[in-house]
Amino acid sequence: xxxxxxxKKGGIFQVFxxxxxxxxSHEMTRHAVRSRASMEHLFILITMGDLLGVPILPPxxxxxxxxxxxxxxxxxxxxxxxxxDITDTIG
Amino acid sequence: xSLRDVFERHPERRYIxxxxxxxxxxxxxxxxxxxxLARQGKRVLLFSVDPQASLSDIFQKDIFGKGAVPxxxxxxxxxxxxxKRIQDYQNEIRQKILDMYGFDKVPEEIDSYIASASAEPAxxxxxxxxxxxxIIVKGDYDYYIYDLVPLGxxxxxxxxxxxxxxxxxxxxxxxxxxxxxxxVAATLRRQEKVEEDKxxxxxxxxxxxxxxxxxxxxxxxxxAFFFVLVPExxxxxxxxxxxxxxxxxDVPISGYVVNRVLPQELRAGKIPTYLKNRINMxxxxxxxxxxxxxxxxLAYVPEMERDITGLPMxxxxxxxxxx
Numbered sequence: 383x384x385x386x387x388x389x390k391k392g393g394i395f396q397v398f399x400x401x402x403x404x405x406x407s408h409e410m411t412r413h414a415v416r417s418r419a420s421m422e423h424l425f426i427l428i429t430m431g432d433l434l435g436v437p438i439l440p441p442x443x444x445x446x447x448x449x450x451x452x453x454x455x456x457x458x459x460x461x462x463x464x465x466x467d468i469t470d471t472i473g
Numbered sequence: 474x475s476l477r478d479v480f481e482r483h484p485e486r487r488y489i490x491x492x493x494x495x496x497x498x499x500x501x502x503x504x505x506x507x508x509x510l511a512r513q514g515k516r517v518l519l520f521s522v523d524p525q526a527s528l529s530d531i532f533q534k535d536i537f538g539k540g541a542v543p544x545x546x547x548x549x550x551x552x553x554x555x556x557k558r559i560q561d562y563q564n565e566i567r568q569k570i571l572d573m574y575g576f577d578k579v580p581e582e583i584d585s586y587i588a589s590a591s592a593e594p595a596x597x598x599x600x601x602x603x604x605x606x607x608i609i610v611k612g613d614y615d616y617y618i619y620d621l622v623p624l625g626x627x628x629x630x631x632x633x634x635x636x637x638x639x640x641x642x643x644x645x646x647x648x649x650x651x652x653x654x655x656x657v658a659a660t661l662r663r664q665e666k667v668e669e670d671k672x673x674x675x676x677x678x679x680x681x682x683x684x685x686x687x688x689x690x691x692x693x694x695x696x697a698f699f700f701v702l703v704p705e706x707x708x709x710x711x712x713x714x715x716x717x718x719x720x721x722x723d724v725p726i727s728g729y730v731v732n733r734v735l736p737q738e739l740r741a742g743k744i745p746t747y748l749k750n751r752i753n754m755x756x757x758x759x760x761x762x763x764x765x766x767x768x769x770x771l772a773y774v775p776e777m778e779r780d781i782t783g784l785p786m787x788x789x790x791x792x793x794x795x796x
Contacts, residue, residue: 442590443599445566448566448583449573450573452573456582
């Protein structure tokens with residue numbers, strides 16, 4: 383929207399540049415920004431978990447639970463960092 | 474009231490703890506106390522929760538990490554080897570993963586997590602904490618005497634119990650709610666049975682362990698906590714502060730033992746000024762202790778002519794402490 387208010391500059395070349403950006407990089411930028419936000423959330427969760435009632439488990443006991451979550455560990459890591467998809471919106 | 478009266482009037486107080494700053498004689502007094510109780514025909518386990526335990530030194534016998542070692546009739550002593558316990562525990566976890574999934578090797582990512590979790594500073598305390606529960610749950614003895622770590626650690630140990638307990642309660646509740654959703658989903662899908670939640674079982678087990686040990690430490694009926702102090706200004710001030718903190722954690726304080734009191738008989742002879750000054754200093758602070766703690770002081774233990782190691786010395790001290 384902000385672009386519309388700006389005085390037009392560069393003519394056809396700028397339009398072409400915008401289209402190329404929109405087709406190629408825009409999605410990647412959005413993805414990067416979202417990943418950054420997810421990581422921010424993860425970071426806050428780890429450091430400030432207590433605020434949400436998620437204190438980080440004392441390590442001695444977290445080990446007891448480890449065998450049960452072993453298969454999920456790598457999926458979980460990916461999930462914490464991934465972009466939200468359409469099912470999240472439905473949920 | 475004397476230390477002896479406390480034991481005779483309250484035979485239900487079976488968990489005995491000595492606390493105080495480092496180097497004031499907690500180990501000496503707990504060993505002496507354990508020795509006396511054993512001589513009275515009670516089965517006593519004296520154990521150390523201090524990673525730098527000194528029971529081996531006082532009994533002049535290597536007992537570190539060897540389980541409950543008999544010292545005299547009715548008396549056993551134990552020093553918990555936290556490192557070994559952590560190692561065994563790590564291996565147990567690794568084995569469980571291998572058994573559960575039929576791997577022939579623990580995945581690298583998981584293995585490095587196990588290794589790094591064990592390097593956490595709280596790990597050792599937690600391991601000792603857990604070992605104490607094992608010892609006490611068995612219930613083989615009439616008396617359990619804790620040779621406690623210095624005050625800071627002891628407080629940490631107690632506060633940890635509270636934090637853990639609250640944490641586990643929260644997480645267990647969350648897990649139970651998750652179970653409810655599972656059941657709803659199962660009903661919708663017309664499934665007969667929901668799979669048992671093994672994680673919830675583990676959480677409940679952990680909760681039980683933590684509750685057991687913190688309940689023992691703060692059980693007004695069964696636990697007795699004695700503060701050890703010496704007649705010196707800084708120690709008196711620190712003890713007072715610590716006593717307030719302990720009270721906040723609901724630790725039942727049964728009384729105080731004043732250690733290292735220079736014998737009054739010394740005054741009679743011709744003594745150097747240095748020693749005279751020390752005696753005068755102690756007298757001043759003993760006065761302070763009498764006026765502030767009064768009848769909560771259960772014993773004034775004389776400074777012996779040599780350090781307390783070996784059974785004959787312990788016996789002599791027990792004689793002075795209880796008769």
